[in-house]
Amino acid sequence: MQRRHLLIFAWALAAAGCARRGTPVETGARDQVLLIGNKDEPADLDPHINNADSTGNILGALFQGLVVLSNDGVTILPGMADRWDVSPDGLTYTFHLREEARWSNGEVLGSRDFLESFMRILDPQLGCETAGYAFPIRGARDFLEGRSTDPASVGLRAPDPRTFTILLEHPAPYLLGLLAYFPFYPVYMPSLDANGGRRQRGGPWTRPGVLVSNGPFTLAEWKPNAYVRVARNPRFWDAGRVRLREVRFYPTDDENTEERDFRAGQLHVTARLPKTKVAVYQAEHPGELHVVPILRTNFLTFNVARAPFTDSRVRRAFALAIDRERLVHAALGSLGTPAYSLVRPGTGGFTPANGFSFDPEEGKRLLAQAGYPGGAGLPPVEFTLNGNTGTTLEVAEVLERMWADNLGVRVSVLPVEFKVYLSTLREKQFQVLLDGWVSIPDPRDMLEVGVTGDPNNDSGARNRDYDEAFDASDRASDAAARRRAFDAMEAINAREASYAPLFYTNRGFLVHPDVRGWRDNPLLRIDWRELYLVP
Numbered sequence: 001m002q003r004r005h006l007l008i009f010a011w012a013l014a015a016a017g018c019a020r021r022g023t024p025v026e027t028g029a030r031d032q033v034l035l036i037g038n039k040d041e042p043a044d045l046d047p048h049i050n051n052a053d054s055t056g057n058i059l060g061a062l063f064q065g066l067v068v069l070s071n072d073g074v075t076i077l078p079g080m081a082d083r084w085d086v087s088p089d090g091l092t093y094t095f096h097l098r099e100e101a102r103w104s105n106g107e108v109l110g111s112r113d114f115l116e117s118f119m120r121i122l123d124p125q126l127g128c129e130t131a132g133y134a135f136p137i138r139g140a141r142d143f144l145e146g147r148s149t150d151p152a153s154v155g156l157r158a159p160d161p162r163t164f165t166i167l168l169e170h171p172a173p174y175l176l177g178l179l180a181y182f183p184f185y186p187v188y189m190p191s192l193d194a195n196g197g198r199r200q201r202g203g204p205w206t207r208p209g210v211l212v213s214n215g216p217f218t219l220a221e222w223k224p225n226a227y228v229r230v231a232r233n234p235r236f237w238d239a240g241r242v243r244l245r246e247v248r249f250y251p252t253d254d255e256n257t258e259e260r261d262f263r264a265g266q267l268h269v270t271a272r273l274p275k276t277k278v279a280v281y282q283a284e285h286p287g288e289l290h291v292v293p294i295l296r297t298n299f300l301t302f303n304v305a306r307a308p309f310t311d312s313r314v315r316r317a318f319a320l321a322i323d324r325e326r327l328v329h330a331a332l333g334s335l336g337t338p339a340y341s342l343v344r345p346g347t348g349g350f351t352p353a354n355g356f357s358f359d360p361e362e363g364k365r366l367l368a369q370a371g372y373p374g375g376a377g378l379p380p381v382e383f384t385l386n387g388n389t390g391t392t393l394e395v396a397e398v399l400e401r402m403w404a405d406n407l408g409v410r411v412s413v414l415p416v417e418f419k420v421y422l423s424t425l426r427e428k429q430f431q432v433l434l435d436g437w438v439s440i441p442d443p444r445d446m447l448e449v450g451v452t453g454d455p456n457n458d459s460g461a462r463n464r465d466y467d468e469a470f471d472a473s474d475r476a477s478d479a480a481a482r483r484r485a486f487d488a489m490e491a492i493n494a495r496e497a498s499y500a501p502l503f504y505t506n507r508g509f510l511v512h513p514d515v516r517g518w519r520d521n522p523l524l525r526i527d528w529r530e531l532y533l534v535p
Contacts, residue, residue, distance in 0.1 A: 022265070023264070023265025023266070024265060024266050025265040025266065025267065025268055025512060025514065026265060026535065028268060028533065029268075029514040029533040029534065029535040030535055031245060031246075032243060032244050032245040032246070032532065032533055033244070033245055033246040033247070033248065033533075034244050034246070034247045034248070034268050034269070034515070034531065034533060035248050035250065035266065035267050035268045035269075036057075036247060036248070036249055036250070036267065036268060036269040036270075036271075037249075037250055037252050037258045037261070037262075037267050037269060037270040037271040037272070037509075038054050038055075038057065038058065038228070038249040038250055038251050038252075038271055039054045039251065039252065039271040039272060039388065039389070040052060040054040040055065040251055040386075040388060040418045041224065041225050041251040041418060041419070042054075042055040042058060042228065042251075043055070043202075043418065043419045043422050044201070044202035044206055045058065045059065045062065045202070045206040045211065045219065045222075045228075046187070046201065046202040046203075046205075046206050047059045047063055047182040047183065047185040047187065048117070048120055048121045048126065048128050048182075048183060048185075048187065049126070049127070049128055049129065049201045049202060050130075050182055050183075051129040051130055051422070051456070052418075052422065053296075053438045053524075054271065056181075056182050057249070057524075057526060058228055058230070058249050059182045059185065060182070060215070060525070060526060060528070061215055061216060061217040061230050061247055061526075061528055062211070062213040062215045062217055062218065062219060062230060063182070063185035063186070063187075063213050063214055063215045064079045064080055064185065064214055064215045064216070064236075065079050065080065065179055065180055065181070065184045065185050065186070066079050066080050066081040066084070066095050066097075066114065066164070066179050066184070067079045067081065067084075067176055067179050067180050068180055068527060069177070069180045069523065069525045069527065070525075070527050070530075071517065071518070071519040071521065071525065071526060071527045071530045072519055072521050073441075073519075073521025073522055073523040073524070073525050074441070074521070076176045076177065076180065077527070078098075079180070080097055080098065080101050080109065080114075080186070080214065080237075081095035081096055081097055081098065081164070082096060082097070082098040083095075083096050084096065089171070090168070090171035090172075090173070091167060091168045091170070091171065092165065092166070092167055092168070093165070093166045093168070093175065094163065094164075094165050095111075095114075095163070095164045095165070095166075096162060096163060097109070097110065097111055097114075097161075097162045097163070097164065098237055099162070100237040101214070101237055102214070102235045102236075102237065103188055103212050103213070103214050103235070104212050104213050104214065104218045104233050104235055104236075105188075105212050105235075106235055107188075108161075109186065109214055110158075110161040110162065111158035111159075111160065111161055111162060111163055111164040112158050112161070113186045113188070113189070114158070114164045114186050115156050115157070115158040115164065116189050116198075117184075117185070117186040117187050117189075118134065118137075118154075118156050118184065119151055119154065119156065120187070120198050121134060121183050121184075122134060122140055122143050122144045122154065123144075123198070123199060124144055124145070124146055125199045126198075126199050126201065127201065127426070127455070128183065128455060129426065129455045129456055130181070130182075130183040130455065130456065131144050131183070131455045132448050132451070132454045132455055132456055133178050133181065133183050133184070133445075134183070134184075135169075136168050136169060136170065136172035136175060136178075136474065137154060137155050137156065137166055137167070137168060137169070138154065138155030138167045138168060138169050139153040139154040139155055139169075140154055140155070145453060155167030155168065155169075169474075170474050170475045172474070174440060174441075174442040174444065174445075177440045177441065177442070178440060180525075181440070185214075185215075186214060188205075188212035188213070188214075191205040191210065191211070191212050192205050195210065206219075207219075207222065208220060208221055208222050213233070214236070215233065215236065215528075216232065216233055216236045216238070216239070216242045216528045216529060217230035217231060217232060217233050217236075217242075217246075217247060217528065218230060218231055218232075218233045220246070225251060226250075226251075227248050227249060227250050227251075228248070228249040229246060229247075229248045229249075230246065230247050230248075230249075231245070231246050232244065232245050232246070238529060241529040242528060242529055243529075243531070243532035244528065244531055244532060244533070247528070250266075250267065252271070253388040253389070254388075254389070254390060255270075255272045255273060255274045255389055255390060255391065256274050256390065258270045258271065258272065258273075259273060259274055259277055259510070262510050262512070267510075267512075268511070268512040268514060268515050268533070269509065269510065269511050269512065269515060269518075270509045270510045271509060272389070272391075272507065272508060272509055273289070273335075273508035273509055273510055274390065274391075275331075275332055275333040275334070275335050275391070275508070278291065278333060278334055278335065278508055281510070287513060288510050288511060288512065288513065289508070289510060290507075290508070290509050290510070290511055290520055291334060291335065291506050291507070291508045292506065292507050292508075292509075292520045292521070292522070292524065293337070293344075293504070293505075293506050293522060294438065294504075294505050294506070294507050294522050294523065294524055295344055295347060295438060295439045295440070295441060295446075295522045295523060296344075296436055296437065296438045296439075296504065296505040296507075297339055297342055297343070297344060297436065297437055297439070297446060297501055297504055297505075298336075298339070298395075298434070298435070298436040298501075298502050298503050298504070298505060299339070299342065299435055299436065299437075299499045299500055299501045299502055300318070300319070300432055300433070300434065300435070300499065300500040300502065301425075301430075301432070301433045301435040301458050301459050301498075301499055302315045302318070302431075302432050302459055302497065302498055302499070302500070303428055303430055303431055303432070303433070303458075303459060303460060304459050304460045304461055304462075304498055305428070305460050306428075306430070306431045307379050307431075308370075308372070308378055308379050308381070308431075309431060309432060311370045312495070312496050312497060313366040313367070313369055313370040314366070314367060314370050314372070314378075315496070315497035315498065315500070316363070316366055316495075316496075316497040317362075317363040317364070317366040317367040317370070317407060318363070318403065318407070318409075318432070318497075318500065319356055319363075319497045319500035320356070320357070320358065320359045320360065320362050320363035320366070321358075321360050321363040321402055321403055321406035321407045322356075322358065322399065322402055322500070322502065323358045323402060324338035324339065324340065324356070324358065324502060324503065325338050325358075326398070326402075327395065327398050327399070327402070327502065327503065328503050330394070330398050331391065331394040331395045331397075331398050332391065332394075332395070332503060334506060334508070335391070335505070335506050335507070335508045336503040336504065336505060336506060337503060337504045337506060338502075338503055338504075339356075339501035339502055339503045339504050340354040340355060340356045340357065340501060341353065341354065341355055341356070341490050341494075341501055342446050342447060342449070342450075342489075342490060342493060342499060342501050343439075343443040343446045343447065343486065343490065344446075344504045347439070347441060347442070347443050347446070348441055348442045348443050349479070350443045350483055350486050352443075352486065352487065352490045353487065353490060353491070353494075355490055355491065355493070355494025355495075356494060356500060356501060360406035360407070363406060363407055364406070364407060364408075367407055367409075374407075374408040375407055375408035375409040375410070376408075378409055380412065381409065381410075381411040381412065381431055381432065382411070382412050382414050382430070382431050382432075383396060383399070383400070383411045383412065383413050383414060383431075383432050383433075383434070384414045384416060384421070384424055384430040384431075384432070384433045384434070385413070385414070385415055385416070385421070385433065385434035386415070386416070386417075386418055386421040386434070387415025387416055387417065387421075388417065388418050392415070392434060393413075393415060395434065395502070396413045396415070396434060397413070399411075399502075400413055411432075425458055428458065428460060433458070434502075435458065435499075436505070437449060437456075438523065438524075440523070441522070441523070443473075443482075443486045444470075444473055444474070444486075447470065447473075447486060447489045447490075448470070449499060450463070450466050450470075450489060450492070450493055450498060450499065451466065451467055451470050452464075452466075452467050459498040459499060460498075461493075461496065461498035461499075463492055463496060465488070465492055466488075466489055466492045466493070469485045469486075469488040469489045469492070470485070470489060472484075472485040472488075473485035473486060473489070507524060514533050514534055514535060515531065515533060516531070516532050516533065516534050517530035517531045517532055518531065
């Protein structure tokens with residue numbers, strides 16, 4: 001009898017132990033370890049060469065700029081600078097760095113670190129795709145484009161270790177919002193100098209055990225195509241408010257797999273959700289479902305230097321042959337909104353005109369005028385896209401059918417892995433490409449993709465009137481003048497069709513009830529100090 005009681009007691013202990021381990025989500029909630037889907041495997045963790053919004057979440061956990069965005073996506077909060085002053089003419093921003101600012105190795109983080117980091121993104125040999133964010137800074141564009149080689153000509157100053165000053169070409173009320181983004185994160189230069197130099201794109205300095213950062217977390221582990229693990233940084237200036245002990249980012253190349261992982265207790269937060277599952281969660285788990293209109297325009301980028309898209313008539317024909325309402329209905333459902341302009345209506349109070357109505361007859365006429373009636377004689381067309389999601393493949397298949405039905409044109413769809421996609425984009429080795437851009441809440445950011453020579457002008461578009469309108473938007477003295485400049489840029493792009501807007505993203509994703517402090521916002525920005533887990 002005694003032996004039987006002992007066996008029952010042992011079984012009960014074992015059962016209790018199994019129950020306590022539970023799913024990774026349950027264990028993570030007890031241990032303050034957040035498990036989050038990240039969509040893409042990071043190409044690198046160098047903030048100065050990143051142009052992927054998915055990698056931006058990881059970078060935001062590792063680094064912090066002069067200022068940060070709150071989880072509402074709007075409010076600017078102090079970061080490495082605890083305060084700042086703006087001159088009455090709006091041309092001088094003076095940031096006062098906090099005394100407790102430190103790198104993760106314990107060294108003091110000072111104004112010189114920001115000066116050298118900002119100059120790195122302007123180094124023409126680095127090739128920072130987001131360097132255009134710095135163009136409001138005095139002399140920045142001339143330095144990047146080689147018209148000046150004197151670093152002192154750029155409006156950046158570090159008069160003392162705790163003061164950093166930015167001098168502008170013109171007032172830029174959106175500057176603080178830009179400074180919260182990853183191009184303006186400081187990087188630890190001694191580590192770069194010891195691991196390939198400052199002009200190397202990424203490299204050994206971004207690896208676990210080497211990366212020195214300054215954000216709420218440090219890089220603990222990176223298993224390629226498995227996960228990136230970051231751990232709480234005890235030297236972060238606001239470490240007392242960081243309640244998560246770890247965050248693990250999981251790249252997933254299929255949204256259906258990601259949703260199954262969420263149901264199985266493998267993830268607290270997904271990066272996306274299959275459109276077929278939206279209605280299910282609306283009916284059965286509405287508290288877990290989040291569908292958020294974000295400032296992301298998805299568009300076609302035509303390489304204007306590659307035939308047949310050297311001809312604006314061909315580009316516009318392809319753009320007019322797209323029924324955007326049907327495209328969204330077939331491939332996205334509630335996760336997309338048809339786009340007829342580059343800027344999402346309402347961004348910064350701007351509502352652009354419709355420049356891309358569905359007009360297949362006009363498309364046929366333009367194609368024939370360009371010398372390809374009914375698509376006859378058109379050179380082979382390859383349509384490149386990031387192949388890591390079923391949604392992008394569905395979009396591509398719908399477009400492929402529309403071009404065949406409405407223009408008589410056949411295209412070859414080429415899905416590639418994310419790293420290949422980024423290099424293809426950077427090296428302009430494509431004809432037409434499915435692209436997207438997450439912008440700040442100001443139309444300038446989205447419209448910058450059409451500026452001649454801009455690092456993010458992947459189409460290679462060149463138009464003097466467009467460039468002048470962009471400059472006018474920067475130098476405008478009132479909101480009405482800025483809107484007129486934005487209207488002019490949208491009209492030029494509609495005529496030239498270097499970029500053809502397709503749809504605006506309504507990001508669908510899942511958040512487990514254990515996650516607290518989460519706030520939806522149109523930029524999907526995360527202030528990691530606000531998040532924590534309650535089992």
